[in-house]
Amino acid sequence: xxxxxxxxxxxxxxxxxxxxxxxxxxxxxxxxxxxxxxxxxxxxxxxxxxxxxxxxxxxxxxxxxxxxxxxxxxxxxxxxxxxxxxxxxxxxxxxxxxxxxxxxxxxxxxxxxxxxxxxxxxxxxxxxxxxxxxxxxxxxxxxxxxxxxxxxxxxxxxxxxxxxxxxxxxxxxxxxxxxxxxxxxxxxxxxxxxxxxxxxxxxxxxxxxxxxxxxxxxxxxxxxxxxxxxxxxxxxxxxxxxxxxxxxxxxxxxxxxxxxxxxxxxxxxxxxxxxxxxxxxxxxxxxxxxxxxxxxxxxxxxxxxxxxxxxxxxxxxxxxxxxxxx
Amino acid sequence: xxxxxxxxxxxxxxxxxxxxxxxxxxxxxxxxxxxxxxxxxxxxxxxxxxxxxxxxxxxxxxxxxxxxxxxxxxxxxxxxxxxxxxxxxxxxxxxxxxxxxxxxxxxxxxxxxxxxxxxxxxxxxxxxxxxxxxxxxxxxxxxxxxxxxxxxxxxxxxxxxxxxxxxxxxxxxxxxxxxxxxxxxxxxxxxxxxxxxxxxxxxxxxxxxxxxxxxxxxxxxxxxxxxxxxxxxxxxxxxxxxxxxxxxxxxxxxxxxxxxxxxxxxxxxxxxxxxxxxxxxxxxxxxxxxxxxxxxxxxxxxxxxxxxxxxxxxxxxxxxxxxxxx
Numbered sequence: 001x002x003x004x005x006x007x008x009x010x011x012x013x014x015x016x017x018x019x020x021x022x023x024x025x026x027x028x029x030x031x032x033x034x035x036x037x038x039x040x041x042x043x044x045x046x047x048x049x050x051x052x053x054x055x056x057x058x059x060x061x062x063x064x065x066x067x068x069x070x071x072x073x074x075x076x077x078x079x080x081x082x083x084x085x086x087x088x089x090x091x092x093x094x095x096x097x098x099x100x101x102x103x104x105x106x107x108x109x110x111x112x113x114x115x116x117x118x119x120x121x122x123x124x125x126x127x128x129x130x131x132x133x134x135x136x137x138x139x140x141x142x143x144x145x146x147x148x149x150x151x152x153x154x155x156x157x158x159x160x161x162x163x164x165x166x167x168x169x170x171x172x173x174x175x176x177x178x179x180x181x182x183x184x185x186x187x188x189x190x191x192x193x194x195x196x197x198x199x200x201x202x203x204x205x206x207x208x209x210x211x212x213x214x215x216x217x218x219x220x221x222x223x224x225x226x227x228x229x230x231x232x233x234x235x236x237x238x239x240x241x242x243x244x245x246x247x248x249x250x251x252x253x254x255x256x257x258x259x260x261x262x263x264x265x266x267x268x269x270x271x272x273x274x275x276x277x278x279x280x281x282x283x284x285x286x287x288x289x290x291x292x293x294x295x296x297x298x299x300x301x302x303x304x305x306x307x308x309x310x311x312x313x314x315x316x317x318x319x320x321x322x323x324x325x326x
Numbered sequence: 327x328x329x330x331x332x333x334x335x336x337x338x339x340x341x342x343x344x345x346x347x348x349x350x351x352x353x354x355x356x357x358x359x360x361x362x363x364x365x366x367x368x369x370x371x372x373x374x375x376x377x378x379x380x381x382x383x384x385x386x387x388x389x390x391x392x393x394x395x396x397x398x399x400x401x402x403x404x405x406x407x408x409x410x411x412x413x414x415x416x417x418x419x420x421x422x423x424x425x426x427x428x429x430x431x432x433x434x435x436x437x438x439x440x441x442x443x444x445x446x447x448x449x450x451x452x453x454x455x456x457x458x459x460x461x462x463x464x465x466x467x468x469x470x471x472x473x474x475x476x477x478x479x480x481x482x483x484x485x486x487x488x489x490x491x492x493x494x495x496x497x498x499x500x501x502x503x504x505x506x507x508x509x510x511x512x513x514x515x516x517x518x519x520x521x522x523x524x525x526x527x528x529x530x531x532x533x534x535x536x537x538x539x540x541x542x543x544x545x546x547x548x549x550x551x552x553x554x555x556x557x558x559x560x561x562x563x564x565x566x567x568x569x570x571x572x573x574x575x576x577x578x579x580x581x582x583x584x585x586x587x588x589x590x591x592x593x594x595x596x597x598x599x600x601x602x603x604x605x606x607x608x609x610x611x612x613x614x615x616x617x618x619x620x621x622x623x624x625x626x627x628x629x630x631x632x633x634x635x636x637x638x639x640x641x642x643x644x645x646x647x648x649x650x651x652x
Contacts, residue, residue: 061580165491166505167519176506179492183499193493194602199580202543208575209538212531221528249534254387254525276520 007124010108011142019049019080024071025093028054030062030161030196032087035136037067038154039086039110042145051076055095061199064191065157066150075100082106085120087132089113110135130170133158137178152185157192206236211246211261217253219317224250227305228263240265247272258316262301262308269301269308273316279323284315333450336434337468345375345406350397351419354380356388356487356522358413361462363393364480365412365436368471377402381421387525390517391483392476401426408432411446413458415439436461456496459484463504478511483518532562537572537587543579545643550576553631554589566591573598584642588627588634595627595634599642605649610641 014020022040024032033054040050052071062068079102088094089111098119101107109120112129126135133155140147140155147155159179163171166179210232216225228243243263250259251274258279261272271288273281274296281297288311290299301308340346348366350358359380366376378397388394405428414420415437424445427433435446438455452461459481466473466481473481485505489497492505536558542551554569569589576585577600584605587598597614599607600622607623614637616625627634 160492165493166486167491167515169516171509171515173506173509176502176509180499180502180506183497183502189493189497190495198578198582198602200578202547202579205538205541205575205579209535209541212535212538215531215535217528249531252524252526253528253531256524276524 006122007139007142009122010110010124011139013082013106013108013122014043014048014084014139014143015046017048017080017082019051020082020084021051021053021076021080023083023085023088023094023096024052024054025088026054026056026095028056028058028062030065031131031133031158033058033062033068033071034065034154034156034158034161035110035131035133036071036086037065038133038151038158039084039136039139040070041067041148041151041154042140042143045145045148046143049080051080053094061195062157064195065154067154079105082108084108084110086110086136087112089115090117090119110139128172128174130168130172130175131159131162133162134175134178137182147182147185149186152182152187153192156182156187157196160192161196201238201242203236203238204242207232207238207242208246208249210236211243212249215250217256218313219258219320221253221255222257222320223260223313223316224253224256224258225260225262225309225313226250227309228261229305230264233263243272247274250274251276257320260312260316262305262312264305267302269303269305271299271301271308271312273297273299273312279316279319284312284319287315288312332448333465333468335448336436336450337465339408339432339434339448340369340374340410340465340469341372343374343406343408345377346408346410347377347379347402347406349409349411349414349420349422350378350380351414352380352382352421354382354384354388356391357457357459357484359384359388359394359397360391360480360482360484360487361436361458362397362412363391364459364477364484365410365462365465366396367393367474367477367480368466368469371471371474372469375406377406379420387521388483390521391480393480405431408434410434410436412436412462413438415441416443416445436465454498454500456494456498456501457485457488459488460501460504463508473508473511475512478508478513479518482508482513483522486518487522527564527568529562529564530568533558533564533568534572534575536562537569538575541576543582544639545584545646547579547581548583548646549586549639549642550579550582550584551586551588551635551639552576553635554587555631556590559589569598573600576600577602583646586638586642588631588638590631593628595629595631597625597627597634597638599623599625599638605642605645610638610645613641614638 022036024036043050054071107120109123111125112132114127116125129135137155211226214227247259247261259274262269275281280294282294285297285299288299348362350362369376380397433446435449437451438458440453442451455461463481537552540553573585573587585600588595601607606620608620611623611625614625
């Protein structure tokens, strides 16, 4: 697999194509939408006819992105010959199979996920990039299109969201250099950050209050555990997915190595586990049939809340003890 | 005032000095401490004798900064001839007056505050810099000292904290370019962000729970107001200053233009006001004898909580109404 060669062919194919259809993944985020819109605008600047597709309804907090309203939930019909997939590790990420793609189509695959399946006829996968936005910016520069303010806003949003405001360890010197180039073109930081971070549903804030009210500290302050009951979701008016990220509040407490959020979902208890410095929560989740990464994992319990809490607390306390003794 | 000329003289003076005393400001933060430590290390690399001073006890969350333990709360005695003040807009920021400085001393003033009083014999104030860390990095480069990993960690922390993780509007293309140079030298992002952001006192999380439990929404969702009573502080075990920043949780709710946190401090109610996009909260605070900036201001009430809440709610509802009608 030689990504560098493919990138050259992708540039050439895009230069010659009269029409390009762009695709981005389910559960869309700032990176796939921002990158797709920036590339589309660049292609239009050099005379291409462009369509934008996403399988899911778009989140309202991204509505400020220039071009947002042009994204369709219907597949382009007829399909143009050149199809460019943005930020998708495989075709399943756009709810598609290869059989849905016309036989003479050329599939271009632009991504930054290390898990990418190289499903394209031509692939450009940079697993060192914090966001596909970095790859998109490089692509636009190599197309010879000058970055304008709208592209900069889209690409800044892409890079900033996927790098966690430049906090995640995927952030590199290159991430910052490319971001600097975008800021040169005019980016309204205040407005972007306001749109991305200050648009939390009220129900989510109420759910946070519920979670914090039930906060428990164990293992001499090294384990913080929060719970959300079905009633908590009902009373706050929050959907399940709004609990996403709340576990980080427990993780942010001084001295805490492991944070857990247990939530009641129908007859099950779903657990989100996070660790700060050393504990492998993937191993702990695996003991309950779950998994994930060393610092972030999840598992599901078929027992009532009290029992699930007891199980996970005991397992983590033991792991913390063993870790300390070794 | 010609800052550029002064920067050259400051470089020359530092090159020639055998001893340099470094000073940083009260209520120390990542920017002043990180910048001071990086400059000190650079000066030592070119053979200078260096001392580090801060008038206040240092916050524990900065203990990971290389060189942290060398900072003293006692003024250097005897004073060396060259005194370099870092991140201080005036001598009051180090609890000093000019009379405490020996007559033949040379005062160097390195800062980025637009309010800087140019109190030094030589001044290098770059009000475009997001952090004095940017100025410190430029100074070290111009001294001809190569940035090492320890300096990079200190300077990255300085820039990252004062630019609000590159979110505040003081962040420029230059901020990102300098940060890229630091990442080239080796910076452990995970560890730094963990030290800075995941060290919240448990009492602060409990105080957040209190604030969220009392959250009220007014003005068709555009005003979010929270209160903290003396009992809330007592029961959570939190000091007054731990309420800092909690108002941002109210500000982050979708549709909210103004967020207010009222807290009981002795016989008074102190209000923190924040706006997201357009309302001038400085004007509102001024009506109650307070002030600040357009998007962040504060004021104090001599009345009980219920009355203060009524006053500020009415004033903001009116301002929101007028703003909408215009």
